[in-house]
Amino acid sequence: MLDSLRRLWEVENLSPHGICLLWRPELIWTHIISDTLIALAYFSIPVALATFVSRRRDVAFGWVFWSFAVFITACGATHLMAIWTLYVPDYGLEAMVKIVTAAASIGTAFALWYLLPRALSLPSPTQLRRANEALRARIEERDQALAALKEAQAERDRTEALLRQAQKMEAVGQLTGGVAHDFNNLLNVVLINLDRVERGLSADSRLLAPLRDAMQGAERAASVTHKLLAFARKHPLSPVSTDVNARLASFAGLLRGSIGAKIRLQTDLAPDLPPLVIDPNQFESAVLNLAVNARDAMPEGGTLTLRTCPLPGGEGICVEVSDTGTGMPAEVEARAFEPFFTTKPLGQGTGLGLSQVFGFAQQSGGSAAIVPGPGPGTTVRLSFPVRPPVPARAEATARAGASNPGLTAGPGFAMAAG
Ligand SMILES: Nc1ncnc2c1ncn2[C@@H]1O[C@H](COP(=O)(O)OP(=O)(O)OP(=O)(O)O)[C@@H](O)[C@H]1O
Numbered sequence: 001m002l003d004s005l006r007r008l009w010e011v012e013n014l015s016p017h018g019i020c021l022l023w024r025p026e027l028i029w030t031h032i033i034s035d036t037l038i039a040l041a042y043f044s045i046p047v048a049l050a051t052f053v054s055r056r057r058d059v060a061f062g063w064v065f066w067s068f069a070v071f072i073t074a075c076g077a078t079h080l081m082a083i084w085t086l087y088v089p090d091y092g093l094e095a096m097v098k099i100v101t102a103a104a105s106i107g108t109a110f111a112l113w114y115l116l117p118r119a120l121s122l123p124s125p126t127q128l129r130r131a132n133e134a135l136r137a138r139i140e141e142r143d144q145a146l147a148a149l150k151e152a153q154a155e156r157d158r159t160e161a162l163l164r165q166a167q168k169m170e171a172v173g174q175l176t177g178g179v180a181h182d183f184n185n186l187l188n189v190v191l192i193n194l195d196r197v198e199r200g201l202s203a204d205s206r207l208l209a210p211l212r213d214a215m216q217g218a219e220r221a222a223s224v225t226h227k228l229l230a231f232a233r234k235h236p237l238s239p240v241s242t243d244v245n246a247r248l249a250s251f252a253g254l255l256r257g258s259i260g261a262k263i264r265l266q267t268d269l270a271p272d273l274p275p276l277v278i279d280p281n282q283f284e285s286a287v288l289n290l291a292v293n294a295r296d297a298m299p300e301g302g303t304l305t306l307r308t309c310p311l312p313g314g315e316g317i318c319v320e321v322s323d324t325g326t327g328m329p330a331e332v333e334a335r336a337f338e339p340f341f342t343t344k345p346l347g348q349g350t351g352l353g354l355s356q357v358f359g360f361a362q363q364s365g366g367s368a369a370i371v372p373g374p375g376p377g378t379t380v381r382l383s384f385p386v387r388p389p390v391p392a393r394a395e396a397t398a399r400a401g402a403s404n405p406g407l408t409a410g411p412g413f414a415m416a417a418g
């Protein structure tokens with residue numbers, strides 16, 4: 001055995017392969033060039049494989065690439081040996097190289113056949129693309145569902161905020177109404193008695209001036225309680241069938257005097273509106289209140305618009321007062337209808353204007369709200385039903401309370417609708 005191995009390396013009596021080719025240059029060079037090219041290509045392949053496997057560590061069955069790299073390197077070596085044995089009869093060495101190549105080839109072939117079913121079970125690029133598309137569609141579906149959920153949550157938050165605001169207004173309205181009612185009665189007593197004292201005093205009495213001051217103060221206090229009663233919907237109303245457009249058209253002349261020359265007044269009245277059953281004087285007072293607010297919001301001048309429109313379904317009418325003034329920040333808008341809420345300097349605003357408007361609209365079966373206008377500025381919308389629902393009990397008490405405002409009771413506060 002050892003002797004055979006030793007003899008494997010003996011080169012005596014052996015001829016180089018070139019002799020078989022009779023040293024014909026065209027044969028020799030064709031072999032040399034082709035074997036060199038094959039060997040170079042074979043040696044470059046493992047480099048490419050090694051680079052791929054070391055950079056893509058996540059690739060499945062990475063070790064088979066290494067096995068293939070060994071196999072192909074061995075193949076390259078056999079081609080180099082073929083060139084070498086053209087000149088040197090090292091056939092023993094060539095046989096060794098072939099043994100190594102055979103081992104690497106068989107190992108790689110076994111590995112490949114062993115891996116074939118597993119490799120086939122790997123998802124193909126097309127399958128992966130489809131799976132990706134399906135996943136993307138599901139993500140999109142989930143995103144849409146999430147957006148819908150967020151929208152529903154936002155809607156719920158808005159509704160809850162409206163409900164909280166309505167409950168707050170209801171509570172403030174009840175408290176205000178109760179206090180204003182009692183104060184109104186007490187002020188009536190004060191005023192009646194001051195009147196009696198005035199009539200009993202002589203025209204030159206020194207007490208007449210302080211008495212009149214006292215009467216003026218009491219009258220102002222009574223005016224505040226009336227505004228509070230209006231907010232609490234306990235102001236006696238005298239609803240009659242009213243043509244809102246005609247009323248606004250004739251009232252516009254008076255408004256022009258109140259808002260000053262710097263402000264342009266324009267009307268945009270929808271034709272053929274049905275008449276409303278409302279108190280026309282209180283209606284004008286509400287519009288005046290809104291116009292004065294608009295004037296205050298446009299110190300540099302601007303446009304004040306009175307607009308009417310039919311409500312969807314022909315169930316009612318909207319009356320809008322818009323200005324091109326400063327507009328309301330969100331925190332002001334949220335509290336604007338509350339009694340005594342004002343941003344005006346002390347002595348310039350009582351904060352009762354909008355709460356009066358709010359109470360009047362509600363007492364008339366409608367609502368008042370600040371709505372987004374066509375441009376910058378503020379738009380306050382009053383909505384009135386064509387036929388206001390008057391509960392029997394409220395109607396009776398309203399009639400009875402006409403002589404005493406404090407006794408009038410209104411229906412529960414509805415939410416201001418935008
Ligand atoms: N058209 C408007 N533009 C901008 N802000 C307004 C407008 N109308 C009302 N406001 C805001 O709402 C607040 C409350 O208005 P409201 O009419 O109730 O009270 P006021 O005008 O301050 O006082 P009062 O009307 O009792 O004299 C105002 O102080 C102001 O900040």
Ligand SMILES: [Mg+2]
Binds near residue numbers: 289352
């Ligand atoms: Mg005001």
